[in-house]
Amino acid sequence: MKKNFKMLFLISLLAVAGSIIIATGQAEASTLYRGYNPNTGEHLYTQNSNEIPSIVKFGWKNEGLAWSAPDKGIAVYRLFNPNNGGDHFYTLNTNERDHLKKSGWRYEGISWFSGGTVPVYRLYNPNAKSGTHHYTVLASERDVLKRAGWRDEGIGFYANKLVPEGSWVKAFEAKLYAQYKVTTQKYEYIGNNSWEVWVNEYNTGNQSYVTVNSATGNFHG
Structure with a gap:
């Protein structure tokens, strides 16, 4: 913020x-x-x-x-x-x-x-008259656009990693602990206000424990 x-x-x-x-x-x-x-x-x-x-x-x-x-x-x-x-x-x-x-x-x-250290990917849509360029830190989004015909123009610039901030974090973590008795280990932003969350109590590997929406506070496993 x-x-x-x-x-x-x-x-x-x-x-x-x-x-x-x-x-x-x-x-x-x-x-x-x-x-x-x-x-x-x-x-x-x-x-x-x-x-x-x-x-x-x-x-x-x-x-x-x-x-x-x-x-x-x-x-x-x-x-x-x-x-x-x-x-x-x-x-x-x-x-x-x-x-x-x-x-x-x-x-x-x-x-x-x-x-x-976080690359921001730049893509170009040769078929569009407007909105011709797109920028994203999500490799998954980059790959979806490439399959849809967008041209990968490499790394446009660099950014810092997003970290969860704001009052929603404390409220979410309190609710998560109250319901499941778990504490957060790390967050990964996946776009559209959504965060994947890993917890200390369970080793879920590459699969997050829950996904939370920072705009609404709603989460699901």
Whole structure:
């Protein structure tokens, strides 16, 4: 989650396929959030937790957490193409950034920083007119898209491993212990606010003991 230090946001309102995007102009160390526009196929990745609720009002879907960005490292630039129904693009390559700017893309500044050990995979859909690029830390999601015809463009940048944070963690662990008398050992994020959880009392190998949704607090074995 966001660290407790002051941060100024440069807010710009952009009309994108009937929605409004709030663009941040300065990066901070925080969790990145992910939104999806089912009308254009576009994904939006942002550190601004207020940006996702804003676009959900216009038909976007909240897909939860994306990854964790460090507070320093190599700058990741965010660009927007206003000419194809709405499309955001993220890159740490200054040559790529400058080429897109010359091609009519709108430069929206530094979104976050690349750093850490977790690869963020970049994929390209040659058949899409908008939402042409996708970014994910989940190898399983990358492989599904590759089988669907997306082109694997390798590692776009790096991130930190997501760790469970917030009041939901304490509430979930208390409920888990009350019902099953087990304590958590590790968490693995699998997308859409869902976490696989292993416990100390049972050796389940590669299979998690339960899966919990951080948005609702619901869990199942």
